[in-house]
Amino acid sequence: MSSKQNKTNYREKNKIYYIAIGGVAAAVSLMYYLLFSSNDRNTEKADLLIDKNKHKIFDEIIQLAKNNSPEFWAHFQEQYPDFRKKILVLNANLKVSELIFCAYIFLGFTTKDIAKYTFKAVQTIKNNKSNLRKRLNIPVQHDTTLWLRKKLEE
Numbered sequence: 001m002s003s004k005q006n007k008t009n010y011r012e013k014n015k016i017y018y019i020a021i022g023g024v025a026a027a028v029s030l031m032y033y034l035l036f037s038s039n040d041r042n043t044e045k046a047d048l049l050i051d052k053n054k055h056k057i058f059d060e061i062i063q064l065a066k067n068n069s070p071e072f073w074a075h076f077q078e079q080y081p082d083f084r085k086k087i088l089v090l091n092a093n094l095k096v097s098e099l100i101f102c103a104y105i106f107l108g109f110t111t112k113d114i115a116k117y118t119f120k121a122v123q124t125i126k127n128n129k130s131n132l133r134k135r136l137n138i139p140v141q142h143d144t145t146l147w148l149r150k151k152l153e154e
Contacts, residue, residue, distance in 0.1 A: 086152045
C-alpha cells in the first residue's frame, strides 16, 4: 500500500505544481496584458492630445493670417520650421514678404482670400503669384499650391 500512497502523493504534488505553474503563468499574462494595454491606451490618449494641440495651433495660425497679424510669420515658422529652409533652397533671393506670401499659399488660401486678408487688390495678388511662379520656376501647367506643398514635403 505504501507504493500506492507514494504514487498518490506524487500525483497530488504534481497537481499542486501544475496548478501553481498555471496560476503563475496566468498572473504573468494578466500583468503583461494590463501593463501593455494601458500603455497603448496612454499612447492613444497622448497622440489624441498632440493632434488636438496641433489642430489648435493650426487654427491659431490661420486666424493670425486672416487678421494680417505681424505675429503670423513667427508662429508659422514655429509650426513649420523647415518651410523657410526648403523654400530658400528653391530660390535663395526671396524676400520676407514673398516668404509670407508662400506661407499663405502653402496654407491653402485662395487668391481672393489673400487679397482680402492682406488688404490688397486681387489683381495685385495675381501679379505677386505670377512673379513668384517665375522666381520659383513653377511650370504653368502646375497648380502653385500643390506644387509648393509637393516641393516642401520632399
